[in-house]
Amino acid sequence: MAEMNKDSVAEILTQIATMLELKGENVFKIRAYQNAARAMETFSGNLAQVVGEGKLAEVPGIGKAIAEKVTELVVTGNLSYYNILKAEFPPGIFDMFGVMGMGPKKIAAVWEKLDITSVAELEAGCKDGRVAGLRGFGEKTATNILKAIEDRKKHAGRFRMGEIAGDAEQMLDDLRSLPDVTRVAACGSYRRCRETCGDLDFLVSTNSPESVSEFFVKHEMVESVIAHGATKSSVRWKSGIQADMRVVKDTEFAFALNYFTGSKEHNIVMRQRALARGWTLNEYRLGAADGGNAEIPTIREEADLYRALGLDFIEPELREDRGEFIAAEKHTLPRLVEVSNLRGTFHNHTTASDGRNTLREMADAAEELGLQYLGIADHSKSSVQAHGLDEARLLAQVAEIRAMNKQSSFRLFAGSEVDVLKDGSLDFSDEILAQLDYVVVSVHNAFSMSEAEMTKRIIRAMENKYVTMLGHLTGRLLLQRDAYAVDIPAVIEAAAATGTIIELNANPRRLDMDWRWWPLAKEKGVKCAINPDAHHTSQLQFLRFGVGTARKGWLERGDVVNCLPLGEIATVLTAKRG
Ligand code: DGT
Ligand code: CA
Ligand code: CA
Ligand code: ZN
16 A cells, blocks of 8 residues: 555545445444545645644544544555455455445445345346345336446446547547636546557646536536546546546646656656655655755746656657656657658558448548548458459559549559468469559458467568558457467568568557557667558548557657658558569
8 A cells, every 4th residue: 555645545534434334334433534535635735744743633624533544544554444444345345336326325235135245246136136125225226226237347448549539639628618727638548649548537727626627527428427526526428438637726737747647657757756856746746855955946847847857858658667768868769750740641441342432532531631642452352241352353443543643643552451361372463463552461360370370471471572561460459359369579570671561550449560569660670651441531530549659659750651752652662572
């Protein structure tokens, strides 16, 4: 239980209150803990200092008995009363609080009368009628509980970036438009551009916290309110994701922004660097460490904080404690690629295979986005379920593309997403491939072969001189299907040796190759192509998720081939042909 801040103390006091409720203890005792928890949340002083001076019981809302317990907690990082109390309960029982409608009274009842101690047992009890038979429950309550358990399953776990970004940006816009709001940000894994998010973390600075919190919990996206306070609110959106909002004073904004952006691992190093300079760093401020008399710099922006800690500004995407501190110290951080650097993109589908829009519509949409060129790569004949093109249809499409290019300055590149067959050979002969502007190769079947076989299969495909790039390297579908077994470092090595580009598939269900591997690819000199794998004009927008992932992978403009202007890209696509 290391590292006791006000919030973690409040959390433990709340848990104690809950456990006392489960035990049916007297209401005054329960309320004392609830009040103390609220007092902790809103307490604005320095907790460690107040504890050290023995003045905790003077804080409104905290009585003598609880002050002693909080002191033990802050000083030792542990509380024996809490540990003993907690041991009285079967561990699964607390999970039942996550089922909407299950409060302490109901949980105590099913536990005592039916010996139900977990959500799974509760579900069984609702299905076999035991819960309905309990006094004070009935059919309707049992049905509601079952529905709540189903909802909880739907809500459990994480959300793909692409599923939540629209709502998150909408909320940011709406918060920004409030008259009383000074600064607004989305923090957490969302700001760091992780491929999935557990929840969303909004931060607002304002002088009227109540009205902003009110707005947040009453927003039309909200399905239910989990907590509603002046400085901290949590809601469940209709999409299923939880959204938290913190409200701070504008002087605290840079600190809160930094803290709630994380990652936890990054924060730990930040705090250590502050301590090394005689400061304490938390989500609200930079303060003087014990006995320290170091002068405290003025911090308005995050960049001020990084500078104070001897660092160049670290972009949020890099804040994973994966080498960013050393680079920031040595002034060698990358200048990360941006969406506006993109000039075109490859790997897009049309109605010729399983896309929803025609060649013309795709071209127009790409031009509208400000791109100079668009690569078309419909499926090849082995992908029967996706209406893959055979040789004749492919060559007809090539002719159509050439004709369109004659009529417009916007450039279409004729390619194909060619299936890699089980033995690593390709779905089209070299003679056909030679007539294309570029070639993407992808694995679409036989996912269960061994890692050695799969690696050999992919590397053999890359050895073909007509193969420009490797599509969605691992075949993963986020939160849905794991990557097939493949030796990624070996594939990267082969890409370097053969001059094959690796795709960063920007479809938010894929984001493949994963950001964690790009620094290695870059080190080996392998180039990246950020491709939306669009099956619809609207999916060209996926590019932004690809760019976010590329940034997480430390990539710069020069690492991404589709940042090249039209005049330079064509030769890169066929460079392997010699
Ligand atoms: P998520 O929500 O699981 O996708 O990941 P995050 O990174 O958004 O995590 P979340 O929402 O639990 O917390 C937001 C940020 O707050 C996190 O990135 C860092 C900071 N934070 C939260 N809890 C702790 C903690 O116990 N220690 C430290 N150092 N930072 C924390
Ligand atoms: Ca989060
Ligand atoms: Ca959170
Ligand atoms: Zn594919």
